[in-house]
Amino acid sequence: MPKPRVLSKIQMPPRVKGFNPMGYYRKNAEPVKLSIDEYEAIRLLDYEGLTQKQAASIMGVSRPSVTRIYQKARVKMATMITEARQLSIEGGRIFFDSSWFCCENCDSKFNAPLGKQPECCVLCGANTIYNLEE
Amino acid sequence: MIVAIPVSENNVKGTVSTKFSRSPYFAIVNKEEKKYEFVINNYIDEIEGVGKKLFAWLMKSYGVNTLLAYELGIKVQQLADEQNLQLIIINDESMTLEKILQYLGV
Known part of the structure; x- marks a missing residue:
């Protein structure tokens, strides 16, 4: 094995x-x-x-x-x-x-240095974020 | 949070440069103090080790703890990881500094 x-x-x-x-793509492929x-x-x-x-x-x-x-x-x-x-x-x-997150509002991706879990987007502050590893 | 943003022009209408280390200018944004300034990238024409020199300069001279970019070179990524810097990667290369400042509340 x-x-x-x-x-x-x-x-x-x-x-x-x-x-x-x-333009073209194989249907059902x-x-x-x-x-x-x-x-x-x-x-x-x-x-x-x-x-x-x-x-x-x-x-x-x-x-x-x-x-x-x-x-x-x-x-x-x-x-x-x-x-x-x-x-x-x-x-x-x-x-x-490191953990990476994506924001649905501004479409940015950001990491969480030192493992600190963010509650909102570090750029726009929206709480519409999700972990990319999940 | 002190953010370094590579920008194509030294005004808020400039867009984010697609190449971090070869960007002509950087906007240094202090989110807490709601201030920003433009600095010239003096390493732009250097042949080797641009990322490393630029990174050291941004950290030492401006106390940058966050990098915002469209694309980061491998060396800058590694240095940022070693220093536990906050990284923000935007997905829109036409995003202006004005829009970013608006997002940051500056």
């Missing part, structure tokens, strides 16, 4: 929950599900230009794990583009660096 992979640390939640293709650790691997390696070793250190997993996560993510991204499928970003074996 393979050893379960450790949770990947995510510094910041994704900005959106997914993407829709423009299941969205491609990109997990949040796969999103983080793409962000760190392709967007930030880090090496796999650096990304592994930030995500708190081994370098071979990053390679596997990244490879899966690339295949999913290619599937999404080639087959004009929707992409949803959700789930995965993850934990956030």
Whole structure:
């Protein structure tokens, strides 16, 4: 039985929950599900230009794990583009660096440093907030 | 709460810069005193280590404890996490400083 992979640390939640293709999309096709650790691997390696070793250190997993996560993510991204499928970003074996919240009023995301649970949005003060990990 | 906000112009009509470390100006907002000022980012043209220098300058010179941005580079994120800073990520890159000040009640 393979050893379960450790949770990947995510510094910041994704900005959106997914993407829709423009103009044409396959009807009745299941969205491609990109997990949040796969999103983080793409962000760190392709967007930030880090090496796999650096990304592994930030995500708190081994370098071979990053390679596997990244490879899966690339295949999913290619599937999404080639087959004009929707992409949803959700789930995965993850934990956030600190708790993150989203405000439904101003649409901002904010963290809770030192584990202090906010009662309202730190930007607009609205109490329409929810924890992104729930 | 003292917030550093990267802005494209040194007036309230300016929008939030999409790149934190390469922003031409920062608005330093003191929420409790309801005051704000604009400062020039002198590190904008430096080739390396901009995030680290900028972060140290904002912390030391202005006592910043909150960063508000559209996008944060990996190094600034790591430094902010180490210092337990409050981070606010907005989802609208066309948001003006005027709107942010309104949200903050300044």
